[in-house]
Amino acid sequence: MRLFKLISxxxxxxxxxxxxxxxxxxxxxxxxxxDFINNNQPSVNIANxxxxxxxxxxxxxxxxxxxxxxxxxxxxxxxxxxKIDANSVALDGPQGRITLFLADTSIKxxx
Numbered sequence: 001m002r003l004f005k006l007i008s009x010x011x012x013x014x015x016x017x018x019x020x021x022x023x024x025x026x027x028x029x030x031x032x033x034x035d036f037i038n039n040n041q042p043s044v045n046i047a048n049x050x051x052x053x054x055x056x057x058x059x060x061x062x063x064x065x066x067x068x069x070x071x072x073x074x075x076x077x078x079x080x081x082x083k084i085d086a087n088s089v090a091l092d093g094p095q096g097r098i099t100l101f102l103a104d105t106s107i108k109x110x111x
Contacts (some may be wrong), residue, residue, distance in 0.1 A: 065100065
């Protein structure tokens with residue numbers, strides 16, 4: 001009987017530890033400032049942003065900017081992607097609306 005209580009107590013303790021870790025998985029750091037923005041991206045000068053590809057399907061629009069994939073609503077260098085068209089990407093940020101155009105990467109041949 002004593003072994004059963006010990007095993008039961010151990011199982012309850014393990015369950016509580018697992019439940020606590022799952023509950024805290026999305027918890028924020030309480031010491032982090034309220035206005036902290038974590039975009040996990042290095043700061044890039046707007047002038048250095050280059051759209052190399054735009055993918056448009058019925059269900060989604062994706063732009064490849066500086067080798068990274070972005071969709072409407074994503075942020076890059078403090079600017080929010082607000083529109084993706086066939087040959088341009090519109091960003092809203094501190095400097096207002098900025099439109100990036102698809103880079104011309106066609107291969108040119110001499111005449």
